[in-house]
Amino acid sequence: MLVAIRQLLGASAPPKAVTDLEAKRSATDRLRIRLAASKWWWGFLAALSAVVMALVFVWVLVTVRDARALRTSFYNVELEYLRSSDRPPTDKDLA
């Protein structure tokens, strides 16, 4: 109930009835309640988890990309590129 009340109030100063009720709790409890009720706190955790998740995904993707790169012939890639272009290869290109 206290968490829901605190969440409803947001940053507003609580009424006396609420502070009286909170006063019966320990300081740790009060801190836990305040954190659990804070939308900023959950926003921070959500952002943090999003960053972690994004880093994991990107790491996986980069790893896959690197693994595939080991099996890729870049000479063929370049040759395909040159074939597809209109310009005939010059000595400089072939060098």
Next chain:
Amino acid sequence: MAGPRHPDDRWFWPAVALALLMALGYASIYYVEQTKDRSFASLPEATREELAELTVVAEASAEVEREWVKEGFGGEEYLTAPVGPLPCAGAADALPPRDRAAAREAIALHGDGDAETRIERLSTIADTEPDNLIVALVFATELIDAGRAAEADRVISQTLDRTQDDERVIAAARAPRTRLDLSDQNVSTVIHLHHALGVARLGQSGAAPPWKSLKNVIGSVKPLSNLRLIGTSRGAPSWSKLLIAAPGCTATGTASLSSYDLYNNLIAGYMRGGRFEGDDAMRQREFSRPPRTYPSPVRQLLDAQVERAKANGWQNESQLWALSNVEQLLDWRRPDDARLNLNAIQVLDWWLAGDRCPAEVCTPELRKGLAATKDELLEQAFLRRNVAPDQQRPFAQAVTRMLAGSNIPRTRIADAATAVREWLPQSQSSSLADLSAADGARSELPRWITGLAAEDAQPPEAPLGTRAAAWRKAADRDFAAAAATWGPGGRRASSGRCSSRSGSCSARRRRRRR
């Protein structure tokens, strides 16, 4: 940039973008779920049902609402009753023969030509008959209606100085067995004349104190109920509603002055002037009342303030007399007179303000009782709203201001509030509408907070427009206070304005008892 592309670029960058979107999506869902799980809406169904029926005491939201009417809605302004109607033709017949012609001529001028012409002709008649009370009454009434209060004051004062008729009637009215002819007409003339003098003096600043004339008329009303029957009921006390027909008028009704008008102006006079001082005998007469087993809150306030006044050398005595008159009136019944109700509330507010009512006198119980009395008076004022057209705007402003500070369920006066809104300027009528809307929003809010409102329903504060955000914040605070004192089984706060979907505090308490 031209050149060969990495073959994995086709899927890599879209995959990175998709991964970021998935991370963001997960974060959003995580945030919504975590906050929702900790809101009132996630509580068990039974708990939410109980919370939705919670009686919320409006404190913070009421404070916000009072801010809406803080500026431009009048202050401590006492509305005075207007001068009474003009005498009828029959008034002249009861006068001594030498006075009849002038009185008939004065009365006949009623509605003849414009006001200035009538006043000029009445001036001429009054010059020839300077001690004729009926002529003076007609002349003074015309002057007051024309906004010339100072001249009316002079006309009546000069006439009363020349004759002792009024003094004899007043003295005789106070004597239990008088031999003087206390005909309805004589008494009525004196009452109307002194009332007009009171109105004239209340209508100008710096005038002589109006108390004598205002007190005289109250004194003269008493025989009306004791000896004869101009009023509506024989034997009724003067502080009940007695109608006093204008001299010569037989029918009571619209062409009548009410004893409420007389009390109203006396109270306004005491409060406006604030310089009245009585002697010991007068105080004894006014403030000595038989004890009550169950005194009303107003009586308790009066008794306590009289005791304080005795101890502090009768400070604020004038206002104490006003309070005494209010107590007499309210002790009989709640007056059905909007102006008087409004002034009575202001007198009570005056005595409750600041250090005039210390904590040892104004206990929370007494304040609660007085608040209930004021609410009754205000509701009656809204429902009756019987004020003169020129007082409609100040009346509407005052009752709107008072409504913001009251505990009246505003749905009970919804129709009256709509009518009163018409009397307010455009810029202010929205405030009264918002006060009504706020009451509805307050009762809807618990269901909205607990997630029991219909899914497609608008937020309850939506009708408040630009005021919605600030009001909602305060209303949330009120709900939080109520929820903090709530326990399964419903332990509730019990004072202040209440709101729940199912009605007022008292209705809730009754249901709970059942």
